[in-house]
Amino acid sequence: MVHSPNNLLFKKLLAHGFLWCILALILFPFLITLSISLREGNYISGGLIPDRPTLEHWYLAFGLDFVRADGTVITPPYPVLDWLWNSVKIAFIASVGVLMMATTAAYAFSRLRFRGKQTLLDGMLLVQMFPAALAVVAIYALFDSLGDITPILGIDSHWSLILVYLSGVAMHIWTIKGYFDTIDPALDKAASIDGASPFQIFRFIFLPLATPILAVVFVLSFIGIIADYPLASIMLRTEDNLTLAVGARKYLMDNKYMWGDFASAAILSGAPITILFLIAQRYLVSGLSAGGVKG
């Protein structure tokens, strides 16, 4: 294709200008939050660049005591790092489980033939429409009973929460199935003729081809679980056991509004997910998917 150089330059400027406008809107709240985390005290108002910047809120977010200039020692109000660890642990284990269940199921729904396939697929999607937050009364009752058998499956256990999150799998099945459907059927027919079992086709053809979408699904699931508030707030009780989503709200109670401490904890909690995304991005960029069609 032939471009006139001027036309191309104009298009490039337009694209960059457009992206910069969007970025300004996106970054504004983050910069403000950063600014709040460096301000003295817990008040929200003030300019973008703090008058007298202090690391007080950051010390507290990392669980360290902070000594002010006048000698008063401030102790961290909450175990933010414990909460962060809980969140990451729960989200990671549950997402690995979700990925395993969703990938195998998506393969079956995309390629294998069985009775009631479409009904099951649609049914799963529709059941998932029920707002989990409104089923918490029922979910609480469920785990309250299971907890009498073993505390591992009871209220205030991370494993029960992971079990609940594992069930949020329907949407991911649809995502992966959509991707599998775009893989050329000639590929698995050829393998099948060569004598490969469905599991072998899944393991050696679909799984390698699906890496990009698996990365996307893993990140989506991870973020969704870390951000969950209603379920975790009902299922977890003791302060050390909380996830970040439940704990962070404690900063913003009506009688105790700690904006500054909240801001530093908020930024700290964004870090692990950003890092995860950066790792996953390698798979997104490598553009493996085109291979499936060309194969």
Added chain:
Amino acid sequence: MNLIKYAPSAISAAVSLLLLYISITLFLQEQFGLAMMLVLLTAGFAIIFFSKRLYTARFYYPAVAGLALFTLFPVIYTSYIGYTNYGGSNLLTFEQVQNYYTSQDLIDKESEQAFELVADNDLYRLWLPKTALLSAPFGEADKGSKIELELASQPQNVLGVRDVVKNRELLKSLTLYRGDLELQVSSLKSVAKVLPAYRLIDDTGRLQKADGSILTPDQDVGFYKTESGEELKPGWKVWVGTRNFDRMFHSNGIREPIGKIFVWTVIFALVSVLATFAVGILLALVLQWRELKGKKVYRILLILPYAVPGFISILVFRGLFNQNFGEINFILSALFGIAPDWNTDPIMAKAMVLMVNIWLGYPYMMLLSMGFLQSIPEDHYKAAAIEGAGPIRQFFSITLPQILPPFVPMLISNFAFNFNNLVLIILLTKGGPDMMGTRVPAGDTDILASFTYRIAFTDSSQDFGLAGAISMLMFILVAVISYINLVAMRKMARGTK
């Protein structure tokens, strides 16, 4: 070699046995519905993993079973709650309420008299000066037992209040008797006759109060009623049929807000899905452009709203949009001299909710678009360019038709997600500004889910029943809309191929 061959069967057998054990325990706890469900799932598991014929089912059974247990079961259970009066004042079963009443004690004030604690070697005695009665000696070993009283004269070694406090637990557990008279320690200074406050008088569970009045259980409403018809708390859970649904459709302070909230919920969900889809796909297309430099940096920055957990961004926005001291009005009034009432004006509050939701939601659409765009062969674009199609024509003839089919379920579930996006509303506006003249708490930015959540969990009268009924209707509604949508879009997608 044999070990590897039989390992899967052994694991399957172990899992089946474990699930069966849990089912049986649940059954013994009288959790019949749950136990039945688990037995069925266990049977399914065993059949599928031992039968060669059902080989394909092994791929999807774990996902389906998990969904059935932790999503379908709660749905059914919540719907069931919608037909009961379950809630803050009706949490217990009838037996538990009965036990609560019959275990209540009443101190007979007329029989009350002072006591003194007396030391007797290592043991103690109680001395009742008014009736000149002295108890047999007792110690820690006599906790909870009956001690006989006998007439006696004023003993020596009377102890002070401090020793009474120290032995409080022991003293409270004792029953003192002389003939028919039975006394218990009723305070730190006195003993008295303790009577049951309520007595069960017949099989229907009627109770007689100590003053002789009768309490009648009303199984229709789940409360004990006094003779004058007053309902007493705590009550118990009963089946109320469609009463919760009647309240929703006919009760005045409830029907109007539900109508308004429903319309806003649909608008909110629809605008959110379409706007985030448009912004997301636009950004994905720009980022896919070969000539663009700095893609990696742009992509990372654009994904940031997704990287920071939503609950935090929402709370940050809550502060920024504050109409009095928030940074947004600070900037707007400096630049344009305006300061919209984000918190009190219904229209502005709704606009704010939508803006924040689009900010939060577009990276998801962008991520998905980027994934799907990668599966479109480059050749198609080259062919279109040779035919002379411009970028807009290319988008509508090549890109959109190819990515729409895998996108359809994502759009639908995103609609459902926003339809039920109560975290946003609860954290950003708490539903406010509040509507006037409603009988249940309802606000202008409330969506059905947040409205229901407030009825169930934040209202003083925790009404799980009404919340369950609304949840059930919401579920049916969303499910039907989604299904019709799904079928229609599928037909459309087929038509364009």
